[in-house]
Amino acid sequence: MRLCFPFLALVALCWCCSAFAEDSDEEKRAELPAAVLNSIGGVEYTRKGADTCIKCHDESAEYPVFDIFKTKHAVIADSRTPFSGLQCEACHGPGVKAIQFMEQALETGSHVGRVRPGEKRPPIFNFGPKSNESVQAQNGMCLECHEDDAHIAWQGSAHQMAEIACADCHTVHTAHDPSLDKHTQSDVCYNCHQQQRADFLKPSHHPVRFGELGCSDCHAAHGSTSDSMLAKNTLNETCFGCHAEKRGPFLWEHAPVAEDCSLCHEPHGSVHQALLSKRAPLLCRDCHSQEGHPSLANSPGGQPTAMLLGNSCTNCHSQVHGSNHPSGLKMMR
Incomplete structure (x- = not known):
C-alpha cells in the first residue's frame, strides 16, 4: 500500500502536467x-x-x-x-x-x-x-x-x-529605430518625400537637418484628423506649438495670420528669409494694393521707385503678426 500511493501520486502529477501543457498551447494559439493564423495554418x-x-x-x-x-x-x-x-x-x-x-x-x-x-x-x-x-x-x-x-x-x-x-x-x-530619433528620422521620411528633402536644403529652413526638430514634431505619421497629417488639428495650432508669441490674442490682428500661416510662409524651406513664400513687398502686394500708399506721392508717374521695391514693408510695418499697441492699427508699433 505504501508503494502504491506514491505511484498513484506520480501518475496524477504527470496527468496534470500534460493537461497544463495542452491548455498552454491552446492559450498560445488564442x-x-x-x-x-491565416498565413501559416494550424501548426504548433x-x-x-x-x-x-x-x-x-x-x-x-x-x-x-x-x-x-x-x-x-x-x-x-x-x-x-x-x-x-x-x-x-x-x-x-x-x-x-x-x-x-x-x-x-x-x-x-x-x-x-x-x-x-x-x-x-x-x-x-x-x-x-x-x-x-x-x-x-x-x-x-x-x-x-x-x-x-x-x-x-x-x-x-x-x-x-x-x-x-x-x-x-x-x-x-x-x-535604435532611425524613425524614432530626430537626428535620423528625416532620412527615413525622405525615402518617399523627396521634395521636402530639397526644401530643407534651401537657405531658409527649419532646423530639421541639425536634429533640433523632427518630422514628427509637426506631422502624425500614423494618421490624424487634420490636413497633411498634422500633429494638431490645424496648421496654425501646429506652428504655435513653437511660435507661441505669434498666437496672440492681439488688439490689432493681421487677418492672414489668424487664418493660415502658409499664406505667407513655406513650412519646409524657402529661398527667402523667414521661410517667406515671396520676398516683401511682393508678398504683401498679394493682398495690399499700392494705390494710395504715401510713398507714391512724390514718385514719378505714381509708380513705386527702385528704392521702395528694394526695401521691405517690414521696415515700417514691423509687427506683421499683430499688435497690442493702442496706435498699432497699421502694425507699425
Whole structure:
C-alpha cells in the first residue's frame, strides 16, 4: 500500500502536467493574431522560443537578428511585449514549419544549417519589402499590440491608403529605430518625400537637418484628423506649438495670420528669409494694393521707385503678426 500511493501520486502529477501543457498551447494559439493564423495554418509552437530561432539565424548588417534583445520588444518583465509570451513567434508565427524546412534543406544539401542573407527563407511570417505577406497582413500584425491613441487614425490615413507597411519606416531588429530619433528620422521620411528633402536644403529652413526638430514634431505619421497629417488639428495650432508669441490674442490682428500661416510662409524651406513664400513687398502686394500708399506721392508717374521695391514693408510695418499697441492699427508699433 505504501508503494502504491506514491505511484498513484506520480501518475496524477504527470496527468496534470500534460493537461497544463495542452491548455498552454491552446492559450498560445488564442494569443496569436489572425494575420499569422491565416498565413501559416494550424501548426504548433516551439518549446524554447528565441533559443530555437537563433540556432539557425545569423547576425548581419542587413538582418540584425540579435539586436532585438536590445529593444523594448524584448523586455520580458513587460507583459505588453512579444518576449513576455511567445517571443519571436509572437510576430513571426510558430516556428515548426521553419524547423521542418531546415531539416529538409540539410538532407538535400541546399543549406548548411544556418539562414544567411540571399538564401531562400523558411515559410514563416516575414516583414518588409521582400515579404510574401500583404501590407495589410503585416500592418495587422503590428496593430494587434499597437492600438493606442497614437494609432487610432491609421485606418483611412494617407500612409495607409498608399499601402505603406510599418516595416517600410520602422526597423524593429535594432537597438535604435532611425524613425524614432530626430537626428535620423528625416532620412527615413525622405525615402518617399523627396521634395521636402530639397526644401530643407534651401537657405531658409527649419532646423530639421541639425536634429533640433523632427518630422514628427509637426506631422502624425500614423494618421490624424487634420490636413497633411498634422500633429494638431490645424496648421496654425501646429506652428504655435513653437511660435507661441505669434498666437496672440492681439488688439490689432493681421487677418492672414489668424487664418493660415502658409499664406505667407513655406513650412519646409524657402529661398527667402523667414521661410517667406515671396520676398516683401511682393508678398504683401498679394493682398495690399499700392494705390494710395504715401510713398507714391512724390514718385514719378505714381509708380513705386527702385528704392521702395528694394526695401521691405517690414521696415515700417514691423509687427506683421499683430499688435497690442493702442496706435498699432497699421502694425507699425
